[in-house]
Amino acid sequence: GVRSRRGEQISMQEHFAINVCPGPILPIPQISDFFPRFHDYPCTPPPPREKKILKEETFNGEMGGGFKDGERRGDNSGDREEVADSDDDDSEVIVFDARPFYPPEKKTCAHTYLGMLEFTLLFDQENNCLHCTIHKAKGLKAMDSNGLADPYVKLHLLPGASKANKLRTKTLKNTLNPVWNETLVYHGITAADMTTKTLRLCVCDMDRLGRNEFIGEVRVALKKLREGDNKRYNMGLERIAQSMDPTEISFRGRILVSLCYNTEKGCLLVGIIRCAHLAAMDSNGYSDPFVKIILQPDMGKKSKYKTSVKKKTLNPEFNEEFSYEVTLDLLAKKTLEISVWDYDLGMSNDFIGGVELGINASGQRLRHWFECLKNKGKKVEYWHTLTQQGAPSSDKTD
Template sequence: MSVSKPPLPQSHIPSPASSNHLTIPPPSMPSSTSLAPSSTSPNPPAASLPPPASPVKISMQEHFAINVCPGPILPIPQISDFFPRFHDFPIAPLPPREKKILRENGEPEGEKDEEKEKERREENGEDKGDLGDSDDETYLGTLEFSLLFDQENNCLHCTINKAKGLKAMDSNGLADPYVKLHLLPGASKANKLRTKTLKNTLNPVWNETLVYHGITAADMTTKTLRLCVCDMDRLGRNEFIGEVRVALKKLREGESKKYNMGLERIAQNKESNNQTGEQGGPVAEEERGRILVSLCYVAEKSSLCVGIIRCAHLAAMDSNGYSDPFVKIVLQPDMGKKSKYKTSVKKKTLNPEFNEEFLYEVPKDQLAKKTLEISVWDYDLGMSNDFIGGVELGINAKGERLKHWFECLKFAGKKVEYWHTLTQQGAPSSD
């Protein structure tokens, strides 16, 4: 028994042409035909109608492309769009450097002018002072300060005003800055001065004056002042931010000079070591320290008043880099206990201030034959004291030491103060 299936409708059987193309229905009649008045001809004849439009056929690929990419096709970005130096075309070479015309003596024409301009900027304190708008990662900030040399009192006044735009050193994006000063060449702890620390700021304002005592005119010709800006860290080691250096030979006596300089990361160069080695003996004597002594002969009491005011830049004798200094004075020839005096001990310092006076009862005619021995010692508990340096004042002395003694005898009743360099010569046999 056979069952015949009914034939499928003709609409469900795809034609061979429909497998590759889609048929778009013809467009609708124009709106003008539909809006024609019905009074003239409600049913217009077929001859007046336009022929039906043939269906538009598009390929299946175009159909998929239209559905997937409805918008305009954009070019794919290339790496050269982000990094122009990777372009295929060659980059124009840099222009050649201009050759400097040599003068008769063989020196380039522009080199001398550049050196003069650099010296002028250093003298005016304009060296890297306008770096506030710089985007360079090496920018560390600027430091404003002023220097004044008082030759009469042998003092160098350093006023630290403020800093701007310091580099952030802490995790909060700020810093705890302070300024540390050194005189080069010389022992770092013997001539170190430091400002107070300001918390959480990149634009600190100190307005603090630090004074170096015992600075002579000869020191101003050879010394360089180094100013370091550091960040204080309680839990770890203090961090270095930047520094500036000023040659003191360009500073005139009695003139307060202002500086605004950019901080730099300058490592310890060999210039300071070379200067120390070239000068040799005088630097070694200076590193023992200096002492400020006042002498005054009081005629009413027939006594010599010796004042021990202060010491500066003493040599370090203890393992911590400091000393516990005190001063002994002896008037020779020895007059027993009345000829020996000793100051108090100042703990852990290389720049002690004593301000102590001692009287020797001696006639003026005998004073010319006397010699005053001054020695500085480092106090050690339970051990022998260490000799730091000494100086002798008397008729047999030379240079500034003889001049000091002579003025004391000449101007009775007048207090005469002099700075003297401590040396190892004439060290007492015992303390």
């Protein structure tokens, strides 16, 4: 045998283990089943295992021993956004390994520098538009194997339909300091929206394999933006946990409608101007929308009209006008049903949302109707929110 520095007798088996294992010295039973266990009491032999006699396992070309799947240093079963995690700062994990041991890394998502985004916002209340100019980003996190990224910026109004109100810039290749200078415009944004909505700007990396990866985001509460102010922002990107807001599911979009009662011709002129932020009904993330209008109680075929179909868009422009021959007295007792549909060839069309204007309406819908009756000969335009309260009962999906 060999004597240790303390003068204790060391068996050849233990001496052999010390020579081949430069890591922490552990009791023999913790190292391997290869070595016999010495007890002063009888014990049941351990159940048979696969033979791993001092043999290091190979993980993706690297040598390492004793790690389970997902526990090896640097191993990450998730995407590249996550790193190894440890729940206890004071815990020390001792593992038999031929390499020096390093404690698990902590998550650094909240403190990792992801880059800066520079952009300008302008609210045009007269035209109900929000102009978002994306200038540039600096020092973005590298996402590709070449140490670069293919970044683009995606805009999303919260709350809102998950796909309907998203805009995005073009993609710039192989850069961590992209310059877009691109203006994206949201139509149908009212002063009331500016007090309740938040603009989310996400910077993403376009993957050549079709998997787009999230880099970071910033959020701006629009209530802080004053009408007519061209406000420039330079904000650091963050990782913010996404949550599903119930209002995002129920919101179906908006429609801009004009009403005018022509006293000379004795008719109501209904203008379907445009829609904004419609809910996506097709698998490609878009819809093929068209609008139907009915003046109730039903006046026969003369009471039903529909616009042309606009392909693959969530923000269609129609600019179509329809006429109803009706006296002002009768018109005051009627209801105008407006519904937006997604056209499907050879199938029944999908209902996106609708709105009713008339004496039984409330809020802005009632105000629009009264202003039309009061201001004869004047065209009155209003944006209206589409609801999911079902398609008009008297309507068909043709």
